[in-house]
Amino acid sequence: MSKQPPAAAGTPIDVVWLKKDVRLHDHGPLLSIAQSNRQCIILYLYEPDQLSEKTVHGSHVAFVNEGLVDLDLRLSSGNSEPTATNSDIQGDIYEHKFQCITVCHAGAAFTLRSIHKQRPINQILCHMESSHLKSFARDKAVRRWCRHEQIPIREMNQTGVTRCLSDRDDFTTKFNKFLGQPIHATPTKMQLDELRARLVKIEGDGIELHGRCHSPMKPSDMQEIASEFRCDRVQRQHGGETKAMEYFRSFLSSRGANYSTGISSPNSSWTTGSRLSPYLTWGHISLRYVIVITKQKQEELRATKKKAPSTPSPWLRSLASFQSRMHWRSHFIQKLESQPSLEKQDQCLAFSHLRRQPDDFNEKYFEAWCQGRTGFPFVDACMRSLIHTGWLNFRMRAMLVSFATYNLWLDWKKIAGHLARLFLDYEPGIHYPQLQMQAGTTGINAMRVYNVTKQGKDQDPSGVFIKKYVPELATVPDEYIHEPHKMPASLQKKCGVVIGDGKGGNEKKSIGFFQTQQSTTILSTKECICYPSPIVDEKITAKSAKDKLSAVRKQDSTKREAEQVYLKHGSRRTNGDRDGAKPKALNSASKRIKVDNAQQSLMKSWSQSQNGGASNEKQEQAKLPAGQTSDCSDMKLLHSTENPVSASSVSKSPLITSLFSKQNNANKHAEQKKKEWNCKTCTFLNDKPLGLVCTMCGSVRAN
Numbered sequence: 001m002s003k004q005p006p007a008a009a010g011t012p013i014d015v016v017w018l019k020k021d022v023r024l025h026d027h028g029p030l031l032s033i034a035q036s037n038r039q040c041i042i043l044y045l046y047e048p049d050q051l052s053e054k055t056v057h058g059s060h061v062a063f064v065n066e067g068l069v070d071l072d073l074r075l076s077s078g079n080s081e082p083t084a085t086n087s088d089i090q091g092d093i094y095e096h097k098f099q100c101i102t103v104c105h106a107g108a109a110f111t112l113r114s115i116h117k118q119r120p121i122n123q124i125l126c127h128m129e130s131s132h133l134k135s136f137a138r139d140k141a142v143r144r145w146c147r148h149e150q151i152p153i154r155e156m157n158q159t160g161v162t163r164c165l166s167d168r169d170d171f172t173t174k175f176n177k178f179l180g181q182p183i184h185a186t187p188t189k190m191q192l193d194e195l196r197a198r199l200v201k202i203e204g205d206g207i208e209l210h211g212r213c214h215s216p217m218k219p220s221d222m223q224e225i226a227s228e229f230r231c232d233r234v235q236r237q238h239g240g241e242t243k244a245m246e247y248f249r250s251f252l253s254s255r256g257a258n259y260s261t262g263i264s265s266p267n268s269s270w271t272t273g274s275r276l277s278p279y280l281t282w283g284h285i286s287l288r289y290v291i292v293i294t295k296q297k298q299e300e301l302r303a304t305k306k307k308a309p310s311t312p313s314p315w316l317r318s319l320a321s322f323q324s325r326m327h328w329r330s331h332f333i334q335k336l337e338s339q340p341s342l343e344k345q346d347q348c349l350a351f352s353h354l355r356r357q358p359d360d361f362n363e364k365y366f367e368a369w370c371q372g373r374t375g376f377p378f379v380d381a382c383m384r385s386l387i388h389t390g391w392l393n394f395r396m397r398a399m400l401v402s403f404a405t406y407n408l409w410l411d412w413k414k415i416a417g418h419l420a421r422l423f424l425d426y427e428p429g430i431h432y433p434q435l436q437m438q439a440g441t442t443g444i445n446a447m448r449v450y451n452v453t454k455q456g457k458d459q460d461p462s463g464v465f466i467k468k469y470v471p472e473l474a475t476v477p478d479e480y481i482h483e484p485h486k487m488p489a490s491l492q493k494k495c496g497v498v499i500g501d502g503k504g505g506n507e508k509k510s511i512g513f514f515q516t517q518q519s520t521t522i523l524s525t526k527e528c529i530c531y532p533s534p535i536v537d538e539k540i541t542a543k544s545a546k547d548k549l550s551a552v553r554k555q556d557s558t559k560r561e562a563e564q565v566y567l568k569h570g571s572r573r574t575n576g577d578r579d580g581a582k583p584k585a586l587n588s589a590s591k592r593i594k595v596d597n598a599q600q601s602l603m604k605s606w607s608q609s610q611n612g613g614a615s616n617e618k619q620e621q622a623k624l625p626a627g628q629t630s631d632c633s634d635m636k637l638l639h640s641t642e643n644p645v646s647a648s649s650v651s652k653s654p655l656i657t658s659l660f661s662k663q664n665n666a667n668k669h670a671e672q673k674k675k676e677w678n679c680k681t682c683t684f685l686n687d688k689p690l691g692l693v694c695t696m697c698g699s700v701r702a703n
């Protein structure tokens, strides 16, 4: 180990600011300081403003802590191999004393300022984060401060998401370019030994840092988290790069073979799914590393297949399917990066009034859903399994959201916090676009209303999953396990389970009764265990919800707005994918976009010829990418009656004739549109031109 002289006070230092990237492999910032000869601090912060988000749960912090201990152990032992196993982490992680990582319970800008006052910062190295609004705000504040102090901040990319992406068409090219860059080498043992010698000794060097933590901070001590969420989950996955690598290895060597066929059922997906999501979210494994190593495995498999083409193997199909999902990850995160307001706002504003009318929110339904006491065994099992483990497969997550937003008619914003706290892998960039997609408010995806009873029968035919997580129903015969309320009273008695509140009461009483109980407690009357009867009629509620959504989807204004959403966010893959954004749902809109683009260029050249080449500001504006207009202004322009082109000035070529007749229709349409007005309160499009109040929400017309 080469010894460095102690830091002279005032020698500038580098700061590696760890965020959601607590790992050693493919870590640009850590490699950069490992290769340098500069003094540095490796900093991790428990940030009060970020912890106070309603989405934070103690299990998230506990998972992060395991990652910190794992990394600290590796840095301090010089054990740089990502395949190394760290048995030390199995002990009480809260006993661990940080050797290499400086951890503080304090805000980012505040801590960096404090360090800089005591030892000038030469540069800050970190990864770019595309997360919720509070983290955007935090990053902006840090960047502002860096600019003011003239401290370079290098934010490296680890997701393949592009900041300030002006055109969604460029996403894939840029993403592939990101993937094509070499994986950052893991620092060698020698580099780590040298790095350790260059770490600033905080107290030893007389540096005082507010909120310094010498050991991981327990979630139970974090006052910023609401007290009921400062706990952990019994059966969650454990954090750390070592664990992440174990999961990845076992996936590629055995578990992943039946990925394609196994991921739909909550029984099989537990093992056939990669289970990498929390590691990817918290940065304990790198996205690029997973994609590249999987690609290598795919190449090996292809080579083997060439040698023995007749040997059947599910591997290639499974890994192709897995790779698509790895790509979707960034595809979804890009949406939030490009439009952070998706956390709070409907992607397609035409749906903003839905589920937000005065009587729409039913607190009892919400509570029953949150606790897994809806009387729909499969829904309840999924919710309770999440409560225990913090993980659920994709299909069942989608089903939970579908049930909440269609059958219970709950606003996706009301359920977002609960699910985020439950998901150990909570990733805002996937969470909000997915929530909206399942709730049907994106405007560009097909409406997916899950029949929860059918899902149960398909994915858990003999009720194994249900009986595991809804033990009240353990004695129910298989033929009734999906609809226990259909059991005759005599059979209920025989099984020792009463469906309803056990008092012969009606549904509502039943919910009230269960709502006060802990989610996993089995309730009992004197003789029997109780399980609620269904809180809603599945078919009736699904139909009513579909009708309401369809009515909005059919409106021309919705379609026009959906076009804008597609331009800004839609997947450009022509075949679409089940879980990805699906242009198919927008076929007509996509066609219209093409025509409109042609119209725009024609209109521009016509107007230029009419105005002697002077540019028409409004039409220039109409050419702006969707993301650069505050609303659908470009589409409004296209349909505006200010079109300077007259029929006589147009050539009679078939293309022009057809476009011109389309333009005439558009003009007629625009006339019609002038009579419609959007409610300022609920955004509902009212078609009564002289109406003084909104038909939907009753607000007084403001325009």
Ligand SMILES: Cc1cc2nc3c(=O)[nH]c(=O)nc-3n(C[C@H](O)[C@H](O)[C@H](O)COP(=O)(O)OP(=O)(O)OC[C@H]3O[C@@H](n4cnc5c(N)ncnc54)[C@H](O)[C@@H]3O)c2cc1C
Pocket (backbone or CB within 6 Å): 263, 273, 274, 275, 276, 277, 278, 280, 281, 322, 325, 326, 327, 328, 329, 330, 332, 392, 393, 394, 395, 397, 398, 401, 423, 425, 426, 427, 428, 430, 431, 434, 435, 438, 579, 580
């Ligand atoms: C309402 C809803 C909310 C969701 N919220 C999250 C979330 O907060 N964090 C999260 O990681 N996933 C989320 N997902 C996507 C998906 O359910 C999980 O990624 C998956 O279940 C994780 O298990 P796995 O690692 O075994 O996935 P695998 O099937 O093995 O997939 C590998 C990786 O690909 C990514 N991925 C898989 N499916 C999707 C998808 N549909 N969209 C985007 N990326 C995907 C994940 O990073 C995952 O780890 C959500 C899905 C829904 C329907």
